[in-house]
Amino acid sequence: MESHLTKEELDERIAILKKFRQLLEQQRTKFQEYLSVLEAQESRIEDDDAEALLAHSELEAQIVQGIGSLQKVIVPMQELYSKSGAASYNPAEAVPISCIQRDLERLQSQVLVQNERNRILLKVRMVQLKKQITEFKNPYRSLNSVYAQKAASSGSRIQLDI
Numbered sequence: 001m002e003s004h005l006t007k008e009e010l011d012e013r014i015a016i017l018k019k020f021r022q023l024l025e026q027q028r029t030k031f032q033e034y035l036s037v038l039e040a041q042e043s044r045i046e047d048d049d050a051e052a053l054l055a056h057s058e059l060e061a062q063i064v065q066g067i068g069s070l071q072k073v074i075v076p077m078q079e080l081y082s083k084s085g086a087a088s089y090n091p092a093e094a095v096p097i098s099c100i101q102r103d104l105e106r107l108q109s110q111v112l113v114q115n116e117r118n119r120i121l122l123k124v125r126m127v128q129l130k131k132q133i134t135e136f137k138n139p140y141r142s143l144n145s146v147y148a149q150k151a152a153s154s155g156s157r158i159q160l161d162i
Contacts, residue, residue: 013084017097020074020081024100027070031107034063038114045121 005013041056081097 016077016081016084020077021097021100023070023074023077024097024104027067027074028100028104028107030063030067030070031104031111034060034067035107035111035114037063038111038118042114042118042121045118045125048125 037056037060041053041060044053044056
């Protein structure tokens with residue numbers, strides 16, 4: 001490691017460190033938001049609230065898209081962070097970043113567990129709905145037409161004298 005850093009190198013490392021931390025915090029916030037949406041979605045599945053479930057699914061898609069966008073920025077930033085030596089320059093600043101990364105990993109695992117729980121609930125609900133549909137009795141199934149019962153009478157002739 002270099003013993004003397006120029007002012008520009010020092011400022012660059014500090015900027016990289018701050019930006020990297022900011023991106024990780026944004027991603028952590030997005031994962032917390034995603035987890036809360038998944039938890040709310042679970043209760044909507046149990047309540048059979050289809051409209052709220054649809055709204056939660058749309059919100060979930062937006063959050064996942066935001067997480068993906070952040071991840072596209074974080075990966076190169078993490079490489080830059082590692083290569084720049086910003087973590088080795090100021091270990092006290094690197095500690096919060098490692099804590100944020102641990103929080104992110106924990107949130108990711110919670111999201112996966114909650115997502116799997118919701119998927120199982122949805123599968124169970126789909127099976128129940130399919131069963132209800134197959135058990136549905138259509139009273140008009142055997143008739144060709146709703147008016148078929150009345151068609152049994154023969155036609156008659158009517159004469160009108162005016």
